Amino acid sequence: MTLISKKQLIAIxxxxxxxxxxxxxxxSTPIENIDSIPLKNxxxxxxxxxxxxxFDLVSDTIPGMSVNKAYTEIIKNxxxxxxxxxxxDSGVDIEHEDLDGVIWTNTKEIKGNNxxxxxxxxxxxxxGWNFLGDSKDENLExxxxxxxLKPKYQGKNLAxxxxxxxxxxxxxxxxxxEYEKKYQxxxxxxxxxxxxLQQTNASHKAVSAILKKEDYTQKELLSVKADTPEMQxxxxxxxxxxxxxxxxxxxxxxxxxxxxGIEHFTNSLNYNLNLDYDGRSTVxxxxxxxxxxxxxxxxxxxxxxxxxxxxxxxxVAGIIAAERNNGKGVNGxxxxxxxxxxxxxxxxxxxxxDIALAIRYAADNGAKVINTSFGKYYSTHPEWVWDAxxxxxxxxxxxxxxxxxxxxxxxxxxVYPNDQTDNTTEIANNFITIGALNxxxxxxxxxxxxxxxxxxxxxxxxxxxIWATTPNNSYEFLQGTSMAAPAVAGVAALIRSYxxxxxxxxxxxxxxxxxxxxxxxxxxxxxxxxTGKFTELSKSGKMVNLYNALILADKMxx
Numbered sequence: 001m002t003l004i005s006k007k008q009l010i011a012i013x014x015x016x017x018x019x020x021x022x023x024x025x026x027x028s029t030p031i032e033n034i035d036s037i038p039l040k041n042x043x044x045x046x047x048x049x050x051x052x053x054x055f056d057l058v059s060d061t062i063p064g065m066s067v068n069k070a071y072t073e074i075i076k077n078x079x080x081x082x083x084x085x086x087x088x089d090s091g092v093d094i095e096h097e098d099l100d101g102v103i104w105t106n107t108k109e110i111k112g113n114n115x116x117x118x119x120x121x122x123x124x125x126x127x128g129w130n131f132l133g134d135s136k137d138e139n140l141e142x143x144x145x146x147x148x149l150k151p152k153y154q155g156k157n158l159a160x161x162x163x164x165x166x167x168x169x170x171x172x173x174x175x176x177x178e179y180e181k182k183y184q185x186x187x188x189x190x191x192x193x194x195x196x197l198q199q200t201n202a203s204h205k206a207v208s209a210i211l212k213k214e215d216y217t218q219k220e221l222l223s224v225k226a227d228t229p230e231m232q233x234x235x236x237x238x239x240x241x242x243x244x245x246x247x248x249x250x251x252x253x254x255x256x257x258x259x260x261g262i263e264h265f266t267n268s269l270n271y272n273l274n275l276d277y278d279g280r281s282t283v284x285x286x287x288x289x290x291x292x293x294x295x296x297x298x299x300x301x302x303x304x305x306x307x308x309x310x311x312x313x314x315x316v317a318g319i320i321a322a323e324r325n326n327g328k329g330v331n332g333x334x335x336x337x338x339x340x341x342x343x344x345x346x347x348x349x350x351x352x353x354d355i356a357l358a359i360r361y362a363a364d365n366g367a368k369v370i371n372t373s374f375g376k377y378y379s380t381h382p383e384w385v386w387d388a389x390x391x392x393x394x395x396x397x398x399x400x401x402x403x404x405x406x407x408x409x410x411x412x413x414x415v416y417p418n419d420q421t422d423n424t425t426e427i428a429n430n431f432i433t434i435g436a437l438n439x440x441x442x443x444x445x446x447x448x449x450x451x452x453x454x455x456x457x458x459x460x461x462x463x464x465x466i467w468a469t470t471p472n473n474s475y476e477f478l479q480g481t482s483m484a485a486p487a488v489a490g491v492a493a494l495i496r497s498y499x500x501x502x503x504x505x506x507x508x509x510x511x512x513x514x515x516x517x518x519x520x521x522x523x524x525x526x527x528x529x530x531t532g533k534f535t536e537l538s539k540s541g542k543m544v545n546l547y548n549a550l551i552l553a554d555k556m557x558x
Contacts, residue, residue: 138348318469333490436463448526515542
């Protein structure tokens with residue numbers, strides 16, 4: 001692929017000295033002028049894929065966050081202050097081999113005595129709180145809106161609705177239209193995946209029998225003597241399917257991906273889009289009463305003994321703080337971190353009430369950074385979340401938020417949570433929204449799924465094919481702005497660790513102002529015809545960079 005622009009590094013030298021608070025004193029030159037020297041464009045190795053978000057753009061020719069460079073040249077073995085990072089998500093595998101040493105413990109609570117020892121309103125909240133109780137699957141928000149408003153508006157039109165109800169009625173009509181669209185998409189995608197899997201299985205069985213192996217390469221596939229029309233069809237079909245696989249993957253991986261896709265769309269039809277399904281019934285609270293807070297439990301890993309439903313949250317936690325240099329799995333971005341696990345995001349859309357209370361819980365119990373890797377396009381009580389964001393701001397807590405994965409311009413389409421009541425004016429200065437970068441520098445720099453917005457996305461960070469922790473001591477590649485946000489949360493945690501006097505707002509400004517920018521024209525939404533300047537896709541126009549962030553934080557702290 002032809003690169004639109006190239007990047008360089010102006011010479012860097014670091015001189016470090018330990019000061020009383022544990023912060024490294026810097027005499028360094030930031031990474032800048034990154035458009036002026038050509039870079040090679042070589043494919044990533046397997047090792048590079050597993051660590052690319054920590055690499056340096058110039059020395060490694062990979063658009064990571066210069067994490068390795070920062071540890072080598074700036075942080076080294078300097079101590080820092082412990083920072084609590086709250087992960088509001090699907091739940092976290094706190095028993096994972098690469099996370100068990102970095103899980104927050106509430107020392108004010110006595111484990112297992114069934115008492116609220118610290119009087120924070122939550123009994124035995126040893127490692128966090130589970131606002132979902134034993135629930136797992138949920139409707140999408142627009143489905144819940146239809147169910148709630150259908151008795152009031154079914155059979156009515158705009159002319160027959162009272163003036164005071166017209167806004168609510170319009171919301172109901174929009175929700176119905178969204179439901180019909182999403183239901184048909186899920187149904188057709190499920191059927192399409194099933195058809196492709198059926199053809200894949202038949203073709204794979206025939207080819208495997210000839211090659212006497214299942215993990216054949218594309219080259220081996222093309223060596224098969226296709227002397228019948230049927231075999232020609234099998235080989236041709238599988239050859240096409242190889243185009244959808246990453247380097248090193250084979251048809252076995254492709255079949256697995258198809259099965260996961262079928263499961264996803266099946267669950268969507270059965271739960272997320274099912275008008276007859278009530279996922280909240282086991283929780284026992286009133287979702288429309290923010291004062292009703294005595295619900296949930298302390299099981300931050302959720303009710304599923306297989307832990308399948310907490311993959312997302314476990315992956316997010318690992319990106320932030322998987323134990324560094326322990327010889328296992330992956331190195332998290334940050335050391336000196338304790339992960340506070342807060343389960344509030346089901347398989348479906350989260351409830352505003354749960355998110356608002358989760359943010360307040362984190363702020364009240366010592367978190368200085370909160371990661372929110374979730375989002376939705378409909379909200380029934382956004383004011384509760386806005387109030388919680390402002391509450392966190394008053395407690396000097398930084399919230400790092402994922403922009404979303406629908407390739408939408410967030411200046412044109414609102415996503416929740418957000419920090420603007422009118423889509424332009426920010427309600428607080430402690431909320432930063434992150435889009436996703438691809439590992440390919442150049443025109444493909446922005447992930448093809450990432451949301452963007454000059455006013456409503458603040459910066460970008462690595463979010464494609466990110467290797468991190470998954471339940472039961474496993475590790476997987478996942479991608480999304482859900483992976484970009486925790487990368488930035490890790491950077492923020494390190495800044496707060498070494499420069500604890502900087503406020504949440506100052507840390508946000510460090511993250512935005514210290515990043516790397518480029519004049520490159522990039523593809524937006526994976527559509528080659530849709531291009532724009534990278535600098536116009538976020539408020540800062542930059543990629544978060546740990547090395548530069550530490551340098552700027554040092555200057556601001558003086």
